Amino acid sequence: MPQPRTTVVRALATTISAALLLTACGAGSRTSSSTAAQVDCDFPAPSKATSVNVLAYNSSAIDPFTNTMVKSCSKNQVTVKHEPIDFAGQVQKTTATLAGDTGTYDVVETYGFIIPKYAGEQKLRPLDEYVAEFDQEYGLSDINKAMRQAMSYDGKLYGLPMQAQMYVMAYRKDVFESLGLKPPTTFAELRDVAGKIQQAGQIKYPVALPLLASSDIATAYDSALGSLGVDYVDATTMTPNFDKPEAAKAFDELRSLAPFMDPQVTTFDQPRVQQQMYNGSAAVAIMFSGRMNDLTQASNSKFSQQFGFAPPPSVAGGDVLYNTLSVDGWSIPTNAAADPKMLFEMIASSVSADASKASVPAAYPARDGIVTPGSSPYAEAAQVSIGKAPPAEPHPWTSRISNDTRTVVADVVLGNTPVAEGTAQMQQIAAKILAEYKK
């Protein structure tokens, strides 16, 4: 019979061994390095050992840039650290790390939508002087001018663009061919196509859109409004546009797709829409381009070879599509502890020409000439889509209005609130936010 003391020692040893084994599994980079490229990252060694913490959400389009930075810049006494996190987590941690005099992160992933807010509050460091200094070394002039503009505020660059995402429409070629259908170019055509697929009886709910009521639905409404040629706010008079007829029409058009979508569509985020396409329960999906590469993987779906790609339709005809162009990039917080010049070299290396080439086809890099129509099955559609996206609204109030009106948008799309009442509520919410900026 074992002595109690021996048992305790054995239990202790087992626990310590298990703990060591688990920590060993997580040592080094916490993200998959399969998408990492090895590129030049030539910063001078700091005088003492330094840790650089990177905040960036995980997705197949962002990971190549993050992993390249971790792999290529962890040297010279510097350890670049990145913990896996989802987008919602990144949003919260960005708010928290930028708040005080000191922050947890030295490099944060940002996007055009939030740049005006944080740049206006001086929470991000302007990057223009570093771009001028390292332009030659990292070929920064090749970064698309419009994307640099999207990451700028008040004439200064606050985020070094890495990649862009825009809506792309994925559809089942086999289903469309068997019914003699063409990819729709307007919402009216989308309804027509979806009706015919429904009538054919193969697919009950042919259209799949990410309309998650707690998140994606605000982007969907903004895309519909933008396609109708209207911004959230008239920036010259600083008055909200939710009292315009287009604000109501955007709701009507989104709701007109309801008969062709899963009744539970307002619980679907992008991964769930992907899942609908993977398992064949939908025939048309409109999502950000960063989700398209997953559709083409045979390991994800037996229909991987059957997916065709096209630009998203416009809501009511015209050149502006049902679309949102989102430019992602790297920013350096004003309160970052590490040397900003060294941090800039790190972010510049992660968007270098080699790193950008390695990110294709998962991402749509910000450098001109990297993506060609032959780069991926959806590259051509993405290129058309990016040129026909509604213009960005680079103002500090945009993200706040989007956030604060989201619940109302969800209630209107779900039919809980009449359209007229919903737009009136949104007008009121937006006017209250704008009043703060008029002071």
Place this chain on the structure above:
Amino acid sequence: MRRREFLGLIAPSVLVMGGLLVLPLYRTVEWSLQRVNYGEAGTFVGLDNYSAALSDPRLGRAVLFTVGLTAVVVATLIVGGYLLAVMVNGLGRSKPFVLGFLLISYVVPNIVGATMFSWLFDANFGGVVNHLVSTLTGHEVLWFIDPWPNRLVIALDTIWFMLPFSMLVIIAGLQGVPAEVIEASRIDGASTFRTHWSVIIPSIRGVLGFVAIISIMDVLRTFDQLVPLSPQATQIGNESIMLYIYNVAFQDGGQQLGLGSAINVLLILLIVILLYPFIRGIAKEARQA
């Protein structure tokens, strides 16, 4: 025990309780009276946050949903936990294996368990339960957007997750009931039901009270399982108080920490009110012992 020894022994507990309980509680009450942004000193706003919280109909709906869920789940946990405990307690050599098996749902992280649980009802991911119900009833149940089916899913998941805890504590209680007392009741001709109702249950009243207290506190703080189980919680009235606090205070980088703190203080008061009868009963029992 010498005074120095006494102080040395309780000091770590006092420090931990002070740091992790008293200080956050003090800060929560302080912030509930302020307008607070991350990294900035708060501005005193009196009772404005309480006024804003109490005038928001979402809070009322969240309280109603949370209290209703707590009542149903706690009652099921006590009854179901007792029945399961009696069955498992009656097992022979297989008891440790059955116990270990039943504890799996309790050791799986709540968010992971809830995500897997949601797949049972989700046609996109196979949805075994959804398929069975649709086949048997001929109706497509909208588990995630219809309020009552969604409430059922949330309640079932919470019960699935917490039942092992309830069962485990009640088994410990059952093992403390003297065998001769049960034997005496049988000799007196008591039926099985009568033995449980009039002999065993009164003997483990304190244990059942403990299960109720812990379960009430846990279910009132329902949060993470709602992320996969009720993605549209706000719109269908299935937002728990904790989810409401999160949505108000933090979602999408929101910074209404003052308002969130005020709702937190109201939640603490609600927990105290709901636990009062149980705490009083246990204290009374302790005094009598």
